[in-house]
Amino acid sequence: MSVTIKDIAKKAGVSYSTVSKALRNSPLVKNPTKIKIKEIAEQLGYQPNAAARSLVQKKSYTVGVIWPTVERVAPSILITKLNELLEEHSYTTLLSINKVNQAIATFNRFQVDAIIVFGEHDNVQELSLASTVPILHYGVQTWKDAPTIDVNRQYAIKLAVTHLKELGHEHIAFIGDQSKENTLQRAKLIGFLESMGINEKSEIEKLVIPTNGLELHDGYMAAKQLFERQRNISAVISGSYDLTRGILRAANEFEYDVPKDFSLVSYDNIPQSEDLHIELTTVGVPISRIASEITKCVLTMIESKEPTHSVVLEPEININESTRKI
Amino acid sequence: MSVTIKDIAKKAGVSYSTVSKALRNSPLVKNPTKIKIKEIAEQLGYQPNAAARSLVQKKSYTVGVIWPTVERVAPSILITKLNELLEEHSYTTLLSINKVNQAIATFNRFQVDAIIVFGEHDNVQELSLASTVPILHYGVQTWKDAPTIDVNRQYAIKLAVTHLKELGHEHIAFIGDQSKENTLQRAKLIGFLESMGINEKSEIEKLVIPTNGLELHDGYMAAKQLFERQRNISAVISGSYDLTRGILRAANEFEYDVPKDFSLVSYDNIPQSEDLHIELTTVGVPISRIASEITKCVLTMIESKEPTHSVVLEPEININESTRKI
DNA sequence: TTGTACGCGTTATCAT
DNA sequence: ATGATAACGCGTACAA
Numbered sequence: 262m263s264v265t266i267k268d269i270a271k272k273a274g275v276s277y278s279t280v281s282k283a284l285r286n287s288p289l290v291k292n293p294t295k296i297k298i299k300e301i302a303e304q305l306g307y308q309p310n311a312a313a314r315s316l317v318q319k320k321s322y323t324v325g326v327i328w329p330t331v332e333r334v335a336p337s338i339l340i341t342k343l344n345e346l347l348e349e350h351s352y353t354t355l356l357s358i359n360k361v362n363q364a365i366a367t368f369n370r371f372q373v374d375a376i377i378v379f380g381e382h383d384n385v386q387e388l389s390l391a392s393t394v395p396i397l398h399y400g401v402q403t404w405k406d407a408p409t410i411d412v413n414r415q416y417a418i419k420l421a422v423t424h425l426k427e428l429g430h431e432h433i434a435f436i437g438d439q440s441k442e443n444t445l446q447r448a449k450l451i452g453f454l455e456s457m458g459i460n461e462k463s464e465i466e467k468l469v470i471p472t473n474g475l476e477l478h479d480g481y482m483a484a485k486q487l488f489e490r491q492r493n494i495s496a497v498i499s500g501s502y503d504l505t506r507g508i509l510r511a512a513n514e515f516e517y518d519v520p521k522d523f524s525l526v527s528y529d530n531i532p533q534s535e536d537l538h539i540e541l542t543t544v545g546v547p548i549s550r551i552a553s554e555i556t557k558c559v560l561t562m563i564e565s566k567e568p569t570h571s572v573v574l575e576p577e578i579n580i581n582e583s584t585r586k587i
Numbered sequence: 588m589s590v591t592i593k594d595i596a597k598k599a600g601v602s603y604s605t606v607s608k609a610l611r612n613s614p615l616v617k618n619p620t621k622i623k624i625k626e627i628a629e630q631l632g633y634q635p636n637a638a639a640r641s642l643v644q645k646k647s648y649t650v651g652v653i654w655p656t657v658e659r660v661a662p663s664i665l666i667t668k669l670n671e672l673l674e675e676h677s678y679t680t681l682l683s684i685n686k687v688n689q690a691i692a693t694f695n696r697f698q699v700d701a702i703i704v705f706g707e708h709d710n711v712q713e714l715s716l717a718s719t720v721p722i723l724h725y726g727v728q729t730w731k732d733a734p735t736i737d738v739n740r741q742y743a744i745k746l747a748v749t750h751l752k753e754l755g756h757e758h759i760a761f762i763g764d765q766s767k768e769n770t771l772q773r774a775k776l777i778g779f780l781e782s783m784g785i786n787e788k789s790e791i792e793k794l795v796i797p798t799n800g801l802e803l804h805d806g807y808m809a810a811k812q813l814f815e816r817q818r819n820i821s822a823v824i825s826g827s828y829d830l831t832r833g834i835l836r837a838a839n840e841f842e843y844d845v846p847k848d849f850s851l852v853s854y855d856n857i858p859q860s861e862d863l864h865i866e867l868t869t870v871g872v873p874i875s876r877i878a879s880e881i882t883k884c885v886l887t888m889i890e891s892k893e894p895t896h897s898v899v900l901e902p903e904i905n906i907n908e909s910t911r912k913i
Numbered sequence: 914t915t916g917t918a919c920g921c922g923t924t925a926t927c928a929t
Numbered sequence: 930a931t932g933a934t935a936a937c938g939c940g941t942a943c944a945a
Binding site: 601602603604605608615616617620639641642643644645 | 930931932933934936937938939
């Protein structure tokens with residue numbers, strides 16, 4: 262059986278409402294009493310019953326995060342960060358890997374204060390209507406009615422191209438995933454083509470190396486292919502961090518030095534974790550900023566139940582060792 | 588504001604206790620009334636308030652899963668599967684990526700009926716004591732007091748060796764991750780050495796190709812290295828599915844055919860998802876069995892609050908196209 | 914400064 | 930077959 266405030270009250274010789282006040286740090290309780298009560302609570306391993314609390318407060322201080330099937334690894338860092346931030350505002354994060362509509366139902370039953378949905382899925386607006394709780398979507402194209410947060414990936418690649426051109430580079434290649442019908446990856450390619458001013462098929466084939474996925478190995482194979490065929494490339498833009506790691510391994514095998522032999526810009530949100538022997542120049546929205554933006558947005562939605570407007574985060578460039586003047 | 592049974596009662600012109608019964612399919616309510624009430628509930632988008640329910644029932648029909656380091660695919664598939672199975676028993680799964688002790692506190696406040704902890708961490712027993720809710724650990728060495736579920740990885744590799752020897756193979760290599768101080772990976776290596784009866788350093792170096800991680804690329808590089816140096820290997824055992832994918836790619840480059848040029852056994856739990864042009868012979872405990880074992884265990888713990896005994900799952904071999912007689 | 918009483922939404926028990 | 934009512938643990942307005 263769980264320990265309740267009544268148990269504490271009995272042991273402390275006070276009424277249970279006094280205990281309640283003491284634990285909530287109310288000024289209506291004398292300090293010595295407060296300390297004594299808190300001690301007993303600690304000692305008994307008291308955990309307030311969330312069910313009872315949310316029942317009376319009509320608030321659970323909890324946000325639900327829906328994280329359905331696919332795309333698991335990438336957003337995990339984001340969710341970890343998000344979790345930390347919400348905790349700082351004394352909110353608890355609960356995750357569900359159920360199907361979206363089912364997860365929404367669950368979170369509604371648990372009276373979470375807000376729901377964050379990761380990734381794309383059908384009929385967003387329908388889902389939003391089915392919930393009494395405000396819902397925020399991340400990583401989808403801006404939707405009409407549902408509040409959404411997304412990143413301008415197209416502009417990120419544009420930033421990379423501009424930077425390289427300023428450094429004098431003209432022969433710039435792009436390595437990125439085009440294996441699936443993925444809007445997110447597609448946006449990066451479009452950003453590249455537009456800012457390079459390319460539209461001829463022959464030129465596209467020369468400068469764009471499509472990969473079959475987003476793993477390290479895909480970047481490795483693409484880079485090898487590039488190095489074998491094209492000798493006059495002076496800069497490479499990579500569509501993801503893992504691809505970049507693969508590109509660096511291939512470069513190493515060819516005994517190419519970055520940035521001496523070619524400059525490298527990586528699309529990326531996550532802080533560089535692995536030791537790559539080089540600090541990368543990256544473009545993208547740092548994951549910490551995404552997380553804090555989501556947090557801000559969610560807290561606003563919780564406070565004023567009005568629909569927040571959707572926001573598109575503008576990426577930044579982080580110039581580092583892997584690029585230099587030609 | 589959420590819709591409650593009272594709202595439904597008012598609209599249906601009955602008392603709210605009747606509504607409660609009707610929704611719970613009690614035989615104490617006439618069928619026509621029941622149908623009418625259910626219709627109204629549906630129409631109003633009613634979701635039972637989990638807080639209120641668990642308050643009175645002292646049961647939340649929820650299990651909390653703690654997943655501190657959001658890892659790779661394998662565990663996420665397991666959790667997905669687990670989620671499905673628990674759902675079939677009308678339990679809801681909630682995930683937390685918090686630190687273990689904090690997550691336990693959260694889940695206690697939410698009155699979950701049981702907690703499953705994934706992965707290794709310090710002071711298991713301490714944690715178990717801090718919880719009023721039964722805790723089950725997965726993926727750690729069996730612990731004294733805390734109930735644990737784990738897989739016998741060592742024996743899995745032994746199965747692979749035995750199978751290959753029966754097919755007439757003698758020169759068998761092992762490709763596996765040894766980059767970190769990881770007990771789980773270490774167990775596989777020990778299984779290999781023991782069942783091969785190897786202990787000389789020179790032989791170990793010849794037959795064991797250590798990798799620097801568990802990614803596809805690591806398997807690819809290791810296999811290439813193997814193929815270049817050793818010509819008389821007739822079979823390869825791989826420590827993980829991703830490594831196997833890399834090995835197959837390397838084989839493809841060398842124009843080696845599996846199983847014509849060498850047999851391949853992969854350690855693996857997950858159902859083969861990707862199209863590898865070949866059905867693999869695998870050893871390991873299928874993830875579905877792990878999931879159902881965990882489910883069984885958890886449900887037992889919930890029902891009889893007694894500590895279940897720890898269990899070690901015995902792997903099986905799944906013979907397929909990738910191995911054949913020498 | 915502390916204690917009493919009520920209500921949150923639900924289920925379960927008892928009375929009608 | 931249906932309705933009234935107590936109880937779950939907590940927070941809070943109000944009484945002492």
